[in-house]
Amino acid sequence: MPDLVSASGAHFPFSAVVGQDRLKLALVLSAVSPGIGGVLIRGEKGTAKSTIVRGLAPLLGETSRVVELPIGATEDRVVGSLDLTRVLRDGQAHFTPGLLAQADGGVLYIDEVNLLSDHLVDVLLDAAASGRVTVERDGVSHTQSAKFVLVGTMNPEEGELRPQLLDRFGLVVDVAGPRDVDERVSIVTSRMAYDADPDAFTADHRVAEDTLSARIAQARALLPTVALPTAELRRIAGICAHLDVDGLRGDIVMARTASAHAAWRGAVEVNEDDVRIAAELALPHRRRRNPFDDSSMSEEQLDEALGAGDEAASDDTTARDETGENETGENDPDGPDPDGPGTDGPGTDGPDPDGPDPDGPDPDGPDPDGPDNDPPGGGGATGPQFGATPGSGSARIRTFRAAGVGDGEPGRRSRARSTRGATVRDIEFGARTPVHLFGTVLSAARRSAGDGMPAVEPSDLRGAERVGTESNLVVFLVDLSGSMTARSRLAAVRDACVELLRDSYTRRDRVSVVVACGKDAYIAVPPTRSVDIAVARLAQVRTGGRTPLGEGLMRSVEVIDRAARTDPQRRPLLVVVSDGRATGGKDAARRAEAAADDVARRGVASVVVDCEQGFVKLGTAVSLARRLGAEYVPLADLADVGLAGRVRGVA
Incomplete structure (x- = not known):
């Protein structure tokens, strides 16, 4: 709307x-x-x-x-x-x-x-x-x-x-x-x-x-007169502790929200209903531990947390009873209005403080994949689903960058000209260019030719060229053929893909995933800023079959060309996760070589993550990297810790 x-x-x-x-x-x-x-x-x-x-x-x-x-x-x-x-x-x-x-x-x-x-x-x-x-x-x-x-x-x-x-x-x-x-x-x-x-x-x-x-x-x-009883404060603390909420900001926000809700309904003291509303609004996004955690909270999870809060609140009541103190209740000795808030106070046409109709929108939010966006089956891939799961976050992925200096959106991957970052030189001043003070004064001094203190005039203004970092379009070409998913290699490849996607999340990239397996390659995830969606869709992909590597490279080029028409300043980075072997007919290797040569001619920055394992290695991924002009990285060397250890354990 x-x-x-x-x-x-x-x-x-x-x-x-x-x-x-x-x-x-x-x-x-x-x-x-x-x-x-x-x-x-x-x-x-x-x-x-x-x-x-x-x-x-x-x-x-x-x-x-x-x-x-x-x-x-x-x-x-x-x-x-x-x-x-x-x-x-x-x-x-x-x-x-x-x-x-x-x-x-x-x-x-x-x-x-x-x-x-x-x-x-x-x-x-x-x-x-x-x-x-x-x-x-x-x-x-x-x-x-x-x-x-x-x-x-x-x-x-x-x-x-x-x-x-x-x-x-x-x-x-x-x-x-x-x-x-x-x-x-x-x-x-x-x-x-x-x-x-x-x-x-x-x-x-x-x-x-x-x-x-x-x-x-x-x-x-x-609001300043609303009381927050100790029992309700303990209820809040118990809920946050049960949900493993980091820090105390969640507790503080819940306390403020519960007090505001009590004031909104015209009460002078916070009760359990106020705390429940506060938990529904203040805690879902605080449960997230890594980029791929669900940031919503179901009714069952909320009820379980509220149960933990009830225990914490009852502990306070028990302690009060043992010391002979009376628990503070509502000012009304008969308790709160059984008809609920809003019937006696002003503004009954306002929002319903009890929340939306239970038959309304799904509290877990919309399906991130949408109703009709299921990824294709892979055309001949009959193996198990890839099943990408959230990574542990223990791996520190090596940083891959596009060469040179770009002009893309600010991010954390490749070098780019920007309005922030380190000043490298003075340039011609423009409407969107920050002033280079030293260059401006120097320009005025040159114009005055040493005749006393130079007076700065508009024509002396010089701009500052600053270099920061940009985000990129990272296209992942993932080989999920039978040779790649054999034995324990599937787990290592899955971990590598998830950690690479996590790295793109932190660097603010757009990502796309092309899958090569079965009879053909296809675009499993079109360019998106949501790495959550990329991981979810990759998890549904079927594995197995042959390796249409050439077709995968061609699909990757299609993604890059299409994105360049709508976002020409965003530079691409192609990451190929494969053992480098192309299968699927006598011309499969030739098609892969021709497609790799095309990528190289376009000057697309690329990386080959070599997933070949075993004592006898053919070196096909090394040859692929040479044709692409790509950086070559063995899977075991992708990360410094965490992932590297897991990969070496199955090599």
Whole structure:
């Protein structure tokens, strides 16, 4: 559902969005208690993620705002920059605030936050941790307050979020389109009514919007007086301990969320229901240990964790009973309202604090592979599934890079020109080029020819060329023929593939997987930023049969050519995991040689991971590497520790 804005500039009303109760509740709780840390919204496209976030702004009060950070923004636009015109004209360093400072006291919204460049993620992490944005650049130091509620949306199929940034989001909500026919009809009806007359539609919901805004304000005012009993705090600690949540940020966020939920329902003390809501929203993404762990939490897992929390809370009650102390209860001696929250308090038209309909979206989120995206069977491959499983993370994979210096998106693999990194020389100044101060002063000095102190003029400006690192398109050509999967070799190859994919995840690459086995080669995973999806699809691939290595190289070239048309700045890196033997007819070896020569002529950077094992080796992978002009790496030497030991153990 695209963002909706009326002619007068009003967004689609927050209270008019049909469904998505859990998402609306998470946003409201973050508005009630900004210390929660914001909300990450994950889900498929067309689920009103952006519409709901933008509709929150009018509910936050006159002084609050929603500032959007475009994923393509420059660093200067985000953190602020010097006004060069005033510097040259007045001789004074005047600083223009960036988007982070503009969001101070409000909401910083990032659509497709998982696509945000790494250098902007670093800046965002600094601001989120300190509550300030600090610029130390070219001899100028400046700092401004930047306390904001961070809200981001993402489609997991387009790539994962860096763990450091994921941890900064207090709450996470997985959303999906409704499957109920009546709800879908209601959504379409609301959308058509808005399209027909946006201003009238907005006016019709003015009362509900005002009521919801007032309820948020009342909850904010009540929040400082909400009590968090020791028993409920022990319940929170017990839940986090049971789920092995790293650190104490999860405990703190849960405590703040439970208190905000109590204030939202008009209570003065946190109870077990508040803690349950907090666990559902604050903990799923904190259970993740490595890039391939599931970042959702099922109802069964939640119930089990809540059971551990109950035990921790009851321990506190037992201790109180033994010392003769009375447990603090609700102010109402009869206990909480059996009809549930919201019936007595203001704003009953707001989000349902009890969450969405249990018949609504799957709490585990959408199927990452989609309904109709099962990989092909491999054409003649009749062996077992490859069954790639999450790696242990103990291996340190050797770093493979594309040669030269590129101009691709920031990442952590190959050298590239960028706005960050080490300054290597001064160049002609441009609109997007940082100033090279020494080069500028030197240019002014040359122009003045030694006539006293040189005055810097606009024509003297020189830019700084900086070299950092970029991400690449890494195409994995995996040989899963019968010879590759014989005996214990399958486990070694599987570990190698998973660790290579893990390495691409940490380096922010796009990845694609081409499988060669059976009668032909095929593209098992088209280029994607989601390494999770690549691992999941590779696990379903059937192994065995012959080795159509030539066809695999040709399919890899097809992937590279197709990607170059849409993303020409991203350089490719081909990683061939094979023993180098081409089988499948008398011309199989010739086809492989011709395809390898074609890859070499194109200048594609490549690596051959030699999986040949045994005492007698044919050296076919070495010959393949020479034809490709590739770096040659025996499988046993792929990693320094962990994986290397496992591979040598089966060699």
